[in-house]
Amino acid sequence: xxxxxxxxxxxxxxxxxxxxxxxxxxxxxxxxxxxxxxxxxxxxxxxxxxxxxxxxxxxxxxxxxxxxxxxxxxxxxxxxxxxxxxxxxxxxxxxxxxxxxxxxxxxxxxxxxxxxxxxxxxxxxxxxxxxxxxxxxxxxxxxxxxxxxxxxxxxxxxxxxxxxxxxxxxxxxxxxxxxxxxxxxxxxxxxxxxxxxxxxxxxxxxxxxxxxxxxxxxxxxxxxxxxxxxxxxxxxxxxxxxxxxxxxxxxxxxxxxxxxxxxxxxxxxxxxxxxxxxxxxxxxxxxxxxxxxxxxxxxxxxxxxxxxxxxxxxxxxxxxxxxxxxxxxxxxxxxxxxxxxxxxxxxxxxxxxxxxxxxxxxxxxxxxxxxxxxxxxxxxxxxxxxxxxxxxxxxxxxxxxxxxx
Numbered sequence: 001x002x003x004x005x006x007x008x009x010x011x012x013x014x015x016x017x018x019x020x021x022x023x024x025x026x027x028x029x030x031x032x033x034x035x036x037x038x039x040x041x042x043x044x045x046x047x048x049x050x051x052x053x054x055x056x057x058x059x060x061x062x063x064x065x066x067x068x069x070x071x072x073x074x075x076x077x078x079x080x081x082x083x084x085x086x087x088x089x090x091x092x093x094x095x096x097x098x099x100x101x102x103x104x105x106x107x108x109x110x111x112x113x114x115x116x117x118x119x120x121x122x123x124x125x126x127x128x129x130x131x132x133x134x135x136x137x138x139x140x141x142x143x144x145x146x147x148x149x150x151x152x153x154x155x156x157x158x159x160x161x162x163x164x165x166x167x168x169x170x171x172x173x174x175x176x177x178x179x180x181x182x183x184x185x186x187x188x189x190x191x192x193x194x195x196x197x198x199x200x201x202x203x204x205x206x207x208x209x210x211x212x213x214x215x216x217x218x219x220x221x222x223x224x225x226x227x228x229x230x231x232x233x234x235x236x237x238x239x240x241x242x243x244x245x246x247x248x249x250x251x252x253x254x255x256x257x258x259x260x261x262x263x264x265x266x267x268x269x270x271x272x273x274x275x276x277x278x279x280x281x282x283x284x285x286x287x288x289x290x291x292x293x294x295x296x297x298x299x300x301x302x303x304x305x306x307x308x309x310x311x312x313x314x315x316x317x318x319x320x321x322x323x324x325x326x327x328x329x330x331x332x333x334x335x336x337x338x339x340x341x342x343x344x345x346x347x348x349x350x351x352x353x354x355x356x357x358x359x360x361x362x363x364x365x366x367x368x369x370x371x372x373x374x375x376x377x378x379x380x381x382x383x384x385x386x387x388x389x390x391x392x393x394x395x396x397x398x399x400x401x402x403x404x405x
Contacts, residue, residue, distance in 0.1 A: 011321040012067050013306045015272035016056055019285070020048040021079035022277045026113050026155055029146045030178060032206045032345075033079070038288030040296065047084055048277040053092055055301045056275055057099045063306045064104050072104045075111060076130075077274070082116035086124050093128035109133065111176075113147070114162030115155055122169045132166055132173040134159070138188035142180050160195070167196055174199035174246065181205065181219045185227045186234060193243070201246040202228060204264070204360050206289040209349035212359040225366035232367075236374060251367060254338040255377050257385025265364070267323040267340030273309060275301055281309065283316030290348040315354075319344065329357045334379045337386060339364050 022044035027034065033041055060072055074096055076089070084092075093108055100106045110125070111133040125132065136159050137143040144154025166173045175197045180188060192200050204224045207215055220226070232248050250262050260266030263284075274282040279300040287295040297316045299308055310317055318324060326341045333339070341347060342358025349356050358364060372378065 015073040017075040021083040024080040032289040036289045052279040086120040090124040115158035117162035139191040225363040264343040286345045
């Protein structure tokens with residue numbers, strides 16, 4: 001075990017994403033958990049128990065003490081994490097800081113649909129200095145077309161109410177918007193600006209090579225790029241850096257030779273692990289969009305520590321700590337060092353596994369070409385900047401996995 005733990009010095013978990021609820025009060029049509037290829041959520045308990053949460057804290061403590069790392073992030077996720085209730089959340093945040101606060105700088109985040117936020121939740125978020133990711137897909141008519149509850153009612157008013165509570169209390173938050181294909185991009189973007197949102201992430205929808213054909217037929221060859229480029233132009237010419245569009249900022253960052261801050265591009269190892277309500281560890285839960293059970297590792301925090309992730313016989317060790325091998329198509333692409341093949345779930349096909357470029361490859365190339373042209377940075381300049389930065393590179397443990405949308 002001593003050799004294994006020495007290896008772990010540069011290959012360890014920096015973020016635990018806790019699926020504290022395996023159910024959700026919404027039923028979004030595009031949800032990869034409930035409405036795609038996977039059904040393992042049905043076998044999970046509805047909520048995480050105190051026992052499992054305490055086991056997670058013990059595994060984090062063990063790892064941080066062994067590795068000497070001084071930073072760690074816990075993200076509350078779901079389903080809908082607010083289903084655990086503000087009292088449990090308050091108690092768990094307090095326990096996390098009590099157990100881990102003396103050995104690491106601990107940051108806490110929660111990813112929520114915002115519908116259950118109230119004054120008690122706001123008090124707990126402020127008390128424990130928790131940052132919030134809130135899911136919203138644009139103005140009411142666009143949002144309510146996809147983000148509905150189990151009675152098929154739209155959720156916009158409830159989300160907007162939660163958002164305004166966060167703003168009034170000055171709780172740090174960012175908005176995650178799954179790109180509404182075919183919608184007018186500036187209608188969506190200006191809606192967020194009018195709401196006072198100054199940190200926005202636009203997320204490419206989850207499709208695989210097995211499911212993308214109808215989308216291309218309906219929306220054309222590059223619907224994500226066609227949505228993002230007008231927003232980039234509006235941001236470039238009409239806005240300021242007080243508004244952060246994180247996905248577009250990340251594209252600009254890697255074009256300038258920097259390290260990607262998102263696992264959606266770059267193929268950098270994310271260094272995080274998901275923990276299900278029953279304690280089972282998962283590598284990347286978005287793989288639920290690909291095939292039933294593909295996200296499972298079959299290790300549990302009640303019986304295994306994070307070091308065991310290094311020796312799992314599944315693909316997840318490589319995905320978490322190394323990044324998955326790229327397809328031959330990607331190796332011949334000039335953007336291989338920036339795009340890195342795209343987001344792993346978007347590379348999947350039942351015939352070839354992950355040995356494919358992203359289903360959004362054409363979108364990514366079009367977006368990178370546009371941003372390069374606007375910034376005046378060639379591929380050769382990017383490569384030279386990357387070489388210079390690599391010579392003095394210090395790992396940024398907070399770089400990847402910051403957003404949990």
